[in-house]
Amino acid sequence: MYTAVPQEASNFVAGVDLAFMVILGISAFFLIGLTVVMIVFIHKYRKDKHPKAVQNEGSTKLEIIWTAVPLVLVLVMFYFGWMGWRPMKNPPDEAMHVTAIARMWNFQFQYENGKTSDTLYVPLNEPVILDLVALDVLHSLYIPAFRVKEDMVPGQDKVMWFIPGSPGEFDLFCTEYCGLEHSYMITSVIVMPKEEFDAWVLDTTAVEGPAAGADVSLADQGWEVLRKNGCNACHSQDGSKLVGPSYLGGWGNTRTVVTGRDEREVAMDEEYVMRSIYEPNADVVKGYNKGLMLSYEGMVSEEEVKLIVEYLKELNE
Amino acid sequence: MTSQTSESKVHKTYLEEDMGRKGIFKWILSTDHKRIALLYLYSMMVWFTVGVVLGLLMKLELIAPGKTLMGPQAYNATFTVHGVIMIFLIVIPGLPAVFGNFLLPIQIGAKDVAFPRLNLFSWYIYVLGSILVIISLFGNGPPDTGWTFYAPYSFKTGTNMLPAALGAFVLGFSSILTGLNFIVTIHRMRAPGMTWMKMPLFPWSIYGTAWIQLLATPIVGITLLMVAGERILGIGFFDPAKGGDPLLYQHLFWIYSHPAVYIMILPAMGAISEIIPTFTRKTIFGYKAIVISTLAIAFVGYFVWAHHMFTSGMSGTALFTFSILTFLVAIPSAIKVFNWITTMHKGSISTEVPFQWAASFIFIFMIGGLTGLVLGALATDVHLHDTAFVVAHFHFIVFGGVGFAFFGAIHYWFPVIYGRMYDNSWARTGWIVFFIGFVTLYGPMFYLGMKGMPRRYFDYLEEFHGPNIISTFGALVMITGLVIIVTNLIKSARSGPIAPHNPWGGTNLEWRIKSPPSLENFDEIPVIDKATYKFD
Ligand SMILES: [Cu+2]
Numbered sequence: 128m129y130t131a132v133p134q135e136a137s138n139f140v141a142g143v144d145l146a147f148m149v150i151l152g153i154s155a156f157f158l159i160g161l162t163v164v165m166i167v168f169i170h171k172y173r174k175d176k177h178p179k180a181v182q183n184e185g186s187t188k189l190e191i192i193w194t195a196v197p198l199v200l201v202l203v204m205f206y207f208g209w210m211g212w213r214p215m216k217n218p219p220d221e222a223m224h225v226t227a228i229a230r231m232w233n234f235q236f237q238y239e240n241g242k243t244s245d246t247l248y249v250p251l252n253e254p255v256i257l258d259l260v261a262l263d264v265l266h267s268l269y270i271p272a273f274r275v276k277e278d279m280v281p282g283q284d285k286v287m288w289f290i291p292g293s294p295g296e297f298d299l300f301c302t303e304y305c306g307l308e309h310s311y312m313i314t315s316v317i318v319m320p321k322e323e324f325d326a327w328v329l330d331t332t333a334v335e336g337p338a339a340g341a342d343v344s345l346a347d348q349g350w351e352v353l354r355k356n357g358c359n360a361c362h363s364q365d366g367s368k369l370v371g372p373s374y375l376g377g378w379g380n381t382r383t384v385v386t387g388r389d390e391r392e393v394a395m396d397e398e399y400v401m402r403s404i405y406e407p408n409a410d411v412v413k414g415y416n417k418g419l420m421l422s423y424e425g426m427v428s429e430e431e432v433k434l435i436v437e438y439l440k441e442l443n444e
Numbered sequence: 445m446t447s448q449t450s451e452s453k454v455h456k457t458y459l460e461e462d463m464g465r466k467g468i469f470k471w472i473l474s475t476d477h478k479r480i481a482l483l484y485l486y487s488m489m490v491w492f493t494v495g496v497v498l499g500l501l502m503k504l505e506l507i508a509p510g511k512t513l514m515g516p517q518a519y520n521a522t523f524t525v526h527g528v529i530m531i532f533l534i535v536i537p538g539l540p541a542v543f544g545n546f547l548l549p550i551q552i553g554a555k556d557v558a559f560p561r562l563n564l565f566s567w568y569i570y571v572l573g574s575i576l577v578i579i580s581l582f583g584n585g586p587p588d589t590g591w592t593f594y595a596p597y598s599f600k601t602g603t604n605m606l607p608a609a610l611g612a613f614v615l616g617f618s619s620i621l622t623g624l625n626f627i628v629t630i631h632r633m634r635a636p637g638m639t640w641m642k643m644p645l646f647p648w649s650i651y652g653t654a655w656i657q658l659l660a661t662p663i664v665g666i667t668l669l670m671v672a673g674e675r676i677l678g679i680g681f682f683d684p685a686k687g688g689d690p691l692l693y694q695h696l697f698w699i700y701s702h703p704a705v706y707i708m709i710l711p712a713m714g715a716i717s718e719i720i721p722t723f724t725r726k727t728i729f730g731y732k733a734i735v736i737s738t739l740a741i742a743f744v745g746y747f748v749w750a751h752h753m754f755t756s757g758m759s760g761t762a763l764f765t766f767s768i769l770t771f772l773v774a775i776p777s778a779i780k781v782f783n784w785i786t787t788m789h790k791g792s793i794s795t796e797v798p799f800q801w802a803a804s805f806i807f808i809f810m811i812g813g814l815t816g817l818v819l820g821a822l823a824t825d826v827h828l829h830d831t832a833f834v835v836a837h838f839h840f841i842v843f844g845g846v847g848f849a850f851f852g853a854i855h856y857w858f859p860v861i862y863g864r865m866y867d868n869s870w871a872r873t874g875w876i877v878f879f880i881g882f883v884t885l886y887g888p889m890f891y892l893g894m895k896g897m898p899r900r901y902f903d904y905l906e907e908f909h910g911p912n913i914i915s916t917f918g919a920l921v922m923i924t925g926l927v928i929i930v931t932n933l934i935k936s937a938r939s940g941p942i943a944p945h946n947p948w949g950g951t952n953l954e955w956r957i958k959s960p961p962s963l964e965n966f967d968e969i970p971v972i973d974k975a976t977y978k979f980d
Contacts, residue, residue: 139823146823154814161785162807168788169795169803172724180979181790185730185783193782194775201771201817208767208821215826216760264597265690267755267830271896274827278756280691281596282684285757298905302830302898304590306597307516310901416602 135292137273142211144274149207153200215275218288222254229259229266229279229301230421231370232308233357238328245355247299247316249291250324256288262421267303270316278303291318307370308360349438352431356423364442370419372412378436378443384410385417400439401432457863457960475560476963481546482861483567484537487574489930491533496923498526503885503919506912509904519902520588521603527591528577532612535846536704537570539711540657541622543853544650546861548626550954551644553635553972555964558628562621569618576611580604590900592701593668595682595693599675606675613668616661619707623657626650635953637972641735644952644976645728648735649714652742656703656710660746664700667693691756698749706745708842710738712849713780716802719856720784722950723799724791727977730783737776744773754825763822770820777813781806796948797871801852804879808848812840815890830900833893836886844882851875851929858933859943863960866936874929881922888915951976 134140171177225247226237236247249255259268261279268287269276277287301312319327343351353359353374361370372382381394386409393399393410402409404427407420427435458478462470471479502522505513514522545563549556557563580587587605589598598605630651634643671693673679680686682693721728728734750758750766758766784806793799815837818824828834858866888911893899897908904912946955957966 143823143827146821147818147827150818150821150824154817158810158814161781161810165785165788165803165806168785168791169793172788172791172793174725174792174794177790177792180725180792182727182979183729183786183790184727185733189782189786190730190733190779194779197775197778198772201774202768204817204821205768205771208823208825209764211821211823212763212826213760215823264600265594269830269896269898271827274823276755276826276829280684280757282690283757298896300896300898304520304594304597304830304900306588306601307520309520310516310898310903313905416600419600419602 136297137270137275137292138290139211139215139274140272140292142214146204146207146211150204153204215287218256218286219254222256222288223250224256224258225249227257227259227268227279228262229268229305229312230262230357231264231306231419232301232312232360234268234299234301234312234314235357240328242328245357246314248324248327249316249318250321251291251294251318253321254288254290256286259285259287263419264305265303266301266305266312269300269302270297271300272297273316276302291316294318294320311360344441345434345437346441347438349431349434349436352427352434353438356427361420371415374439374442376443378439383413385413386410395439397433397436400436401429404432404435455958456962457958458963459863459960461963473564475556475564477545477549477556477560477563478861478961480563480567481542481544484541484545484570487567487570488534488538488542491529491574495526495529495534496926498522498529500919500923502526503916505902506904507916508912509906509909511903516902517585517588520590520900521586523900524587524590524608525577525581528587528608528612530843531591531704532615533570533574533577535708535842536619537615537622538708538846539715539850539853540626540650540653540707541566541570541618542850543646543715543857544622544626544653544711547857547954548629548647548650549633550957550961550965551647551952552630552633553638553953553966553970554629554633555966555969557625558632559625563625566618566621566625569614569621573611573613573615573618576607576614580607580611592697593671594697595671595674595688595690596684598671599683606672609668609671613665613672616665616668619657620661623654623661626654627658630654635970635972641732642972642975645717645731645734645738646711646714646952649710649717649738652738653707653710656707656742656745660700660703660707663696664704667696667700670696691753691758694753694756695750698752699746702749702752703745705838705841706741708846710741712805712846713738713777715849715853715856716784716805717780718950718952719798719802719852720787721977721979722856722948723796723802724788724793725949725979726787726791727975727979728783729787729789730779731975731977733779734783737779740776741773744769744776748773751820751825754822755829767820767822767825771817774813774817774820777809781810781813797868797875798852798856798948800872800875801848801855804875805845805848805852808840808844808882812837812844815840827896828893830898831893832889832897832899835899836889836893839886839889844886847882851878854933856948857954858936859947860954860959860961862937862940863943864936864940865943865947866932866940870928870932874925874932876925877928878922878925881918881920881925884918885915885922886918888912888918949979951978 224239228235235243235245237243259277259279261281266279267276268279273289275287275289277285295318297316299314299316363369363373366373366375377395381392383390384393405422405424407422408417411417458476465473471483505519583604585603587608588601588603589605593609630647670681674681680688682688682690717728717734748766748770750762751770754763819828819837855871892908892911897904
């Protein structure tokens with residue numbers, strides 16, 4: 128209707144848009160109607176045309192009418208809102224599950240076979256259930272074209288589901304304010320025919336971005352790890368302070384860290400980097416906040432940490 | 445000249461009566477409800493200027509995708525501080541503290557509120573809250589949580605959210621005490637003969653508001669204390685890592701903050717119910733229905749808070765219930781609109797400036813209310829929640845509704861407050877420019893929300909660009925209007941022509957006494973023998 132999106136983009140679009148039509152239709156009727164009546168009155172009963180007001184204290188009959196009629200109308204609106212929404216709460220038993228993991232400030236989608244992706248790929252005309260996981264703060268997964276949205280609450284298991292109905296690429300936003308880079312917490316949903324999707328999901332070897340080949344330096348591979356895991360939302364390459372310290376100026380230098388209540392000096396070496404990534408809240412760099420960086424244990428392997436170290440070394444040479 | 449001096453000997457206005465105090469002490473030590481009203485008015489004007497500038501900065505930032513003026517951190521702080529100022533320092537105290545204080549005692553025939561010193565104390569609490577908000581801007585940087593302080597982000601951010609939350613907590617006390625004062629005043633101090641059903645509609649709306657202030661505000665107080673405990677001591681009410689529940693915070697927050705919307709809008713409706721009869725020369729249509737709808741809004745308004753949380757994962761039963769209650773609370777507002785418009789029927793209408801504000805209020809309020817229905821319905825809310833649509837909706841209600849009523853009220857009661865008149869043609873120009881700017885600013889945001897643009901976005905995709913340009917342009921127009929309006933009022937308050945007695949022909953008590961009123965309002969407490977709004 129208003130977004131240039133096919134009505135069949137998901138199985139909910141028709142119901143939601145019907146509710147929009149009913150509610151906006153009735154509303155527009157009243158808005159225009161009442162405004163016109165008001166303007167007519169103001170014009171017709173201007174002082175110079177109508178010097179003597181005719182007093183009228185009220186009318187019980189009218190009050191009843193204009194209580195009852197809106198009452199019926201809002202119940203109609205409620206009904207369409209309810210009907211359009213109900214199916215969203217009833218996911219089918221049989222469906223493909225994808226775990227959607229939100230953290231500051233990116234989404235990651237994990238498929239049943241362990242494949243992960245920062246873009247949501249889904250097969251056409253197959254029901255998909257997203258298991259929503261928030262790691263740090265509130266986020267909200269919103270796909271306008273599908274008319275679906277659900278908050279992602281840390282510590283709560285929630286699901287959302289849909290059946291994509293037309294192939295293509297659609298926006299996916301985080302709509303619950305989640306800090307500095309909230310407005311960059313966006314990605315897309317790619318709907319593809321079942322066969323193509325199956326081929327994509329089974330191909331667990333393909334790594335997005337520059338392939339980890341012999342011709343790519345270790346430092347570049349390290350950069351790729353940082354990029355893929357969304358570290359760069361909080362850490363800069365150029366020395367500027369974002370949510371966390373910059374990569375520049377780190378390697379080899381000492382810094383003050385706060386452990387519990389004690390402060391101490393540590394130099395950045397491989398062990399420190401590894402601890403910073405796996406237990407970021409054990410030693411917190413002074414001047415930065417605890418609790419913002421989460422552990423990447425299980426997401427970034429030890430080999431990958433070594434690549435990050437190579438990158439840090441090269442950057443600070 | 446001679447006649448004027450001899451008259452002022454008989455009638456010493458509240459502005460001349462300084463009780464022997466000097467300079468600023470004339471104001472900050474006075475317990476006169478009228479001076480306190482103006483203290484609030486002036487403090488709010490200062491804050492309003494700050495809030496508007498912050499709003500403009502955001503709109504300028506959003507004129508194009510990418511960084512235009514400031515970085516994301518500054519942007520996030522800007523919308524947070526804008527929200528905190530506008531909600532807690534302006535629209536919640538807004539009409540009750542300014543017009544409620546000034547007019548309530550006069551309209552019910554009393555010399556002051558029940559507890560004048562408590563009244564002044566409330567203003568001091570307001571100032572203390574303001575100071576806390578100012579403190580929050582320094583140190584680790586202004587808060588970046590949004591005015592809603594949602595957990596768990598508000599406990600993780602390194603910025604200064606605590607002073608801002610404490611500021612809101614303190615401001616709550618100002619609100620509670622003002623509400624208490626007004627309730628007692630209305631119950632105990634009505635002039636002889638002023639029965640409940642003879643009371644004008646503005647005091648009625650203040651009465652409904654006062655009960656919400658008294659009953660709902662303590663909840664936000666406790667909530668903000670829990671926030672403080674969470675942040676300082678790490679107790680873990682809301683922290684899932686410690687077994688807390690972030691949704692508990694949202695419930696507690698909205699149990700207050702939703703009724704707070706009615707604290708804002710009820711007095712606005714009350715002011716409109718005063719302006720319309722005066723300029724149509726007609727008694728208000730359906731006085732009783734308006735009174736009942738005021739009380740109904742105040743009552744049902746308590747039970748709809750969770751419609752702010754339709755996508756947070758509540759049970760289907762909860763969603764069903766809150767959606768249907770939200771629709772029910774629309775009915776009393778609709779009844780008011782019908783009664784206002786019917787009052788114009790067969791009236792004898794003079795389209796003076798206050799009336800223009802009132803009529804445009806009805807239009808803007810209808811848009812705000814009707815778009816609220818889209819948000820009250822489940823299917824549509826899921827799509828629109830946390831998008832620009834919501835921002836547009838609540839600016840139509842909170843800024844449109846309250847703002848238009850506030851400006852209507854100040855243009856209407858200006859002669860009572862200052863005894864002077866403002867320049868009519870400037871006032872009209874300001875109104876039309878403001879109106880056009882307002883619609884141009886917020887209108888496109890409905891469309892953006894429909895298209896799916898999330899709110900609180902520092903940056904956006906190219907597909908949202910066009911409407912954002914129009915919106916920023918609207919902001920510039922609207923602010924031009926504001927500047928015209930405010931300049932005209934300030935100038936006129938100091939040097940406008942002396943207003944004739946009762947220039948609009950109003951019927952309430954404030955129009956029957958000399959303007960500006962004397963310290964005690966009435967030389968003799970009036971005896972009321974007939975209903976108000978009688979035009980013959
Ligand atoms: Cu997010």
